[in-house]
Amino acid sequence: MNDTYIITVIAVMAMVTIALRFLPFILFDHGEQLPKWISYLGKVLPPAIMSMLLVYCLRNIKLVEGNHGLPELICVGVAMLMHFWKRNTLLSICVSTILYMIITQSVM
Amino acid sequence: MKQIIKQVFPQTIPVMAGYISLGIAFGLLLQSKGYGPIWAFLMSLFIYAGSAQFLAVELLAAGATLIQVALLTFLLNFRHLFYGLSMIEKYRGTGIRKFYLIFGLTDETYALLTGYKTPDGLRDKDYYFAVTLMNQFYWVLGCVLGSVAGSIIPFDMTGIDFAMTALFAVLVVEQWKTHKAHLPAILGFVITTAALYIFGADSFLIPALIVMSVLLLCLKDTLKQEKANE
Numbered sequence: 001m002n003d004t005y006i007i008t009v010i011a012v013m014a015m016v017t018i019a020l021r022f023l024p025f026i027l028f029d030h031g032e033q034l035p036k037w038i039s040y041l042g043k044v045l046p047p048a049i050m051s052m053l054l055v056y057c058l059r060n061i062k063l064v065e066g067n068h069g070l071p072e073l074i075c076v077g078v079a080m081l082m083h084f085w086k087r088n089t090l091l092s093i094c095v096s097t098i099l100y101m102i103i104t105q106s107v108m
Numbered sequence: 109m110k111q112i113i114k115q116v117f118p119q120t121i122p123v124m125a126g127y128i129s130l131g132i133a134f135g136l137l138l139q140s141k142g143y144g145p146i147w148a149f150l151m152s153l154f155i156y157a158g159s160a161q162f163l164a165v166e167l168l169a170a171g172a173t174l175i176q177v178a179l180l181t182f183l184l185n186f187r188h189l190f191y192g193l194s195m196i197e198k199y200r201g202t203g204i205r206k207f208y209l210i211f212g213l214t215d216e217t218y219a220l221l222t223g224y225k226t227p228d229g230l231r232d233k234d235y236y237f238a239v240t241l242m243n244q245f246y247w248v249l250g251c252v253l254g255s256v257a258g259s260i261i262p263f264d265m266t267g268i269d270f271a272m273t274a275l276f277a278v279l280v281v282e283q284w285k286t287h288k289a290h291l292p293a294i295l296g297f298v299i300t301t302a303a304l305y306i307f308g309a310d311s312f313l314i315p316a317l318i319v320m321s322v323l324l325l326c327l328k329d330t331l332k333q334e335k336a337n338e
Contacts, residue, residue, distance in 0.1 A: 005168075006147060012174050013164055014154040016181040017188070021213050024192030025199075034196060037325060042194040044324050044331060046222035047283035048296030049190065052316060053215055054280055055300040057273040059309040072273070079274040083281040092281075093122045093274040100274075101267035 071107075075100040115227040116238040123216045124246045126272030127158075131250020132261070133269070134161055139255045141169050148255035152248040156212060160184050161251075186314050190321065191218040202233040212240040216272065223279040289331055296320060 028038050058076070061069030079096035086092070135148045151161050160181050167177055191213050198221070199206050217240050226235040284293055303316035324331070 005171075006143065008174060009164060009168060009172075009177050010147075010151055010154060012177045013151075013157075013160055013181045016178050017155060017157050017160060017185050018211060020182070020185050020188045021192060021210050023189055025196060025210055028193075029196045029200075037328070038193060039197065040328055040332075041321060041324060042196060044289075044292045045190060045321070046194055046218075047280075047287055047290075047293040048299075048320050048324065049187075049317075050219060050223070050276060050280045050283050051293050051296030052300040052313070052320070053219065054273070054276040055297065055304060056313065057276055059304055059312070072270075075270060076273065076277045079277040080281050083278045084285075087281075087285070089275075089278050089282075090118065090121060092278045093125075093271055096274045096277070097125070097268065097271045100270040104267045105264055 071100055071103045075103070112230060112234050112238050113242075115230060116235060116242065119220060119224060119227075120239060120242045120246070122271050122275040122278075123220065123243050126216070126269055126275065127243065127246035128250035128253070129268040130158055130272070131247050131252075132254030134158070134165070135251045135254020135256070137162070137165050137254075138251075141165055143168070145252050145255040148251040149248065152244075152251035156244055156247065157185055157214065158247070183311070183314065187215075187317055188213065190317055191215075194218070194222055198232070199236070202236060205233060205237050209236055209240050212244050214243065216275070217243050219276060219279050223282045291327065291331060292324060295323060299323070 028034060034042075054076070058069070058072055061072050063069055075096045078099060079092045082095055083089070083092040131152065134152075135145070138148050138151075139145075151164065155161055155164065163180060163184060164177075167180070172180075192210065195210075195213065195218070199209055202209060220239050220243075221236060226232050280293060284290060287293075299320050300312070300316045303312040303319070306312070307315055
C-alpha cells in the first residue's frame with residue numbers, strides 16, 4: 001500500500017473542505033456591520049436548508065419501484081407528526097428510528 | 109464543564125446515533141479496501157465530512173488523480189459555503205475557538221446550532237464549542253470503531269442511521285414552529301425536490317442551493333414584510 005498517495009488524498013480533501021467552510025468568513029467577516037443581503041440570507045437560509053437536507057437524506061429512495069420508499073416516508077411522517085404534537089426531539093427521533101429499524105429488518 | 113456537558117449532551121444524542129453508526133459503516137468500508145484504523149482516524153480528524161470520506165474510499169480504490177479528488181470534493185462540499193453565512197454573526201466574539209468552530213461546521217452541527225437556542229445559563233461560545241466538539245468526537249469514535257471492530261458488532265444495526273434523517277425531519281418542524289414566515293421552508297422543499305428530479309441524485313444540491321438563494325433574495329421585501337407583521 002502506498003502511504004504517500006493516501007496522505008496526499010487526505011490532505012487535498014481536507015484543504016478543499018476547510019477552504020469551503022472558511023470562505024464565507026474570509027469574504028464577509030471583517031468586524032463591521034455585515035452587508036444587509038448577507039445578513040438577510042443568513043437568517044432565511046436555515047429553514048430552507050433544513051428542508052433541503054431532509055430531501056438529501058431521502059434522495060436514494062425509489063418511488064416507483066420496490067417498496068416505493070414507504071419505510072422512509074412513513075417514518076419521516078411519524079417523526080414530523082410526533083414533533084408537531086409533543087415537540088420532544090429525542091422522543092420523535094427514537095420512536096421513528098426504532099420503527100424504521102423494525103420495518104426494514106423484518107417486513108421489507 | 110460538567111454543567112455544559114449535562115446541558116448540551118441530550119441535544120447531540122441523535123447526531124451521536126447517526127455519526128457512530130455511519131462512522132462504523134465508513135470504517136468497515138475503508139478496512140475492506142486495505143486501509144486500517146490509523147487512516148480512519150486521520151480522515152475523520154482532518155477531513156471530517158461524512159459523504160466526502162465515503163467518496164474518498166472510492167477514489168482511493170480507483171487511484172483517482174489529485175485534480176479529480178479536489179474537484180469532486182469541491183462539488184460535494186459546496187453546500188458548506190452557504191452554512192457560514194448564517195454563522196458569521198453568531199460566531200463573533202468566540203475568540204480563538206472560532207477556527208475550530210468553522211472547521212467543524214458539518215451539516216449536523218449547522219443544523220443543531222441554527223435549530224436550537226443556547227440552553228439557559230450557558231454562554232453562547234461554550235455551547236457552540238461543546239456541540240462542535242462532541243459531534244466530531246462521535247464521528248472519530250465511530251470511524252475508528254468500525255475500522256477496528258466493525259465486523260464483530262453483536263447485533264443488527266441496519267437502519268439506525270435513519271436517526272440522522274429523523275433529526276433533519278425534526279429540525280424542519282422546529283424551524284417551522286420558530287419562524288412565522290414559512291416560505292423559506294416551503295421553497296427549500298419544492299426547489300430541492302424539483303432539482304433532484306431534474307438533475308438526479310448525484311448533482312442536485314448545487315443548483316438547488318443557487319436557485320434557493322437567488323429566489324430568497326428576490327423575495328426579500330415580501331419576507332421582510334412578513335417578519336414585520338410577526
